[in-house]
Amino acid sequence: MNMAVREHDLGDPARDAAFKRELVALIPHLRAFARTLTGDATAADDLAQDAMLKAWDARTSFQMGTNMKAWTFMILRNQFYSEKRRSWRQTELDQEAAERTLMAVDDPSAPVALDELRLGLGMLPAEQREALILVGAGGFAYDEAAKICGCAVGTVKSRVSRARQALQAILDGGHYNRDGAPAGDAMGSILAHAERLSSAR
Amino acid sequence: MVHSDGDWGTMTQARKGSPEIEEARLRQQAIGARLRRMFDDVVSEPVPEDFLEILRRAEPDVESGDLGLPTSESEPDRS
Numbered sequence: 001m002n003m004a005v006r007e008h009d010l011g012d013p014a015r016d017a018a019f020k021r022e023l024v025a026l027i028p029h030l031r032a033f034a035r036t037l038t039g040d041a042t043a044a045d046d047l048a049q050d051a052m053l054k055a056w057d058a059r060t061s062f063q064m065g066t067n068m069k070a071w072t073f074m075i076l077r078n079q080f081y082s083e084k085r086r087s088w089r090q091t092e093l094d095q096e097a098a099e100r101t102l103m104a105v106d107d108p109s110a111p112v113a114l115d116e117l118r119l120g121l122g123m124l125p126a127e128q129r130e131a132l133i134l135v136g137a138g139g140f141a142y143d144e145a146a147k148i149c150g151c152a153v154g155t156v157k158s159r160v161s162r163a164r165q166a167l168q169a170i171l172d173g174g175h176y177n178r179d180g181a182p183a184g185d186a187m188g189s190i191l192a193h194a195e196r197l198s199s200a201r
Numbered sequence: 202m203v204h205s206d207g208d209w210g211t212m213t214q215a216r217k218g219s220p221e222i223e224e225a226r227l228r229q230q231a232i233g234a235r236l237r238r239m240f241d242d243v244v245s246e247p248v249p250e251d252f253l254e255i256l257r258r259a260e261p262d263v264e265s266g267d268l269g270l271p272t273s274e275s276e277p278d279r280s
Contacts, residue, residue: 020256027252032243036236049255056259117235136233137240164229171232 019059036133039122051076074148120170128163
């Protein structure tokens, strides 16, 4: 077999170098996006590495000078969903994450607010979580987030808005749902509450 | 059911003056600040070496000979 030259091997080395510099600078952001999406540091780094490699392999299709951050976030996001489709249920709540959340917020020795937030994020439907992260922490405008998620700007706005209200209800709810009901039931009532809040306006 | 278009600015303006809405807005700000901090904390972590190593291995013109690739066309770039 003789030199199966991949198409991008023929690329311009100077362009590759510029691409790589920009990609490397984005690694911390890809890690943060992956971490907040998955809530799991190890899975997040695997996801971020896969996304980084996919971006590198697709570098000839990237138009230099356009928004590489948005482009790589879109790759990471698509990678996340393709893995999720294989292993998890798509938009259902993660019952285990929810139970951990309720235990964590019930445990006075675990007052770590950020961890509570992480677990709360994990309880949101995935499309609300990603919208909130992109707009609320990733620094993307609504229209950029819409491109990353492949949906309409109005859809992103509505998801962010619902995510904010649901998250607030989850975080608030953790403090008063201590009636001894099983965590799953407590979560159900928190979510029902969140749902009422987010559809009421 | 009233459908919200998610325009928080307008919504907040329209209901300004209500202490409950004001409190909700402040709580939202607090959650937003925590979310940003959570994200930024990861951004400011040092990048694990694996990332750079993976990228280095993916480069087509990598100089290390441990890739097991046919090297029929590799040109020596140091003399």
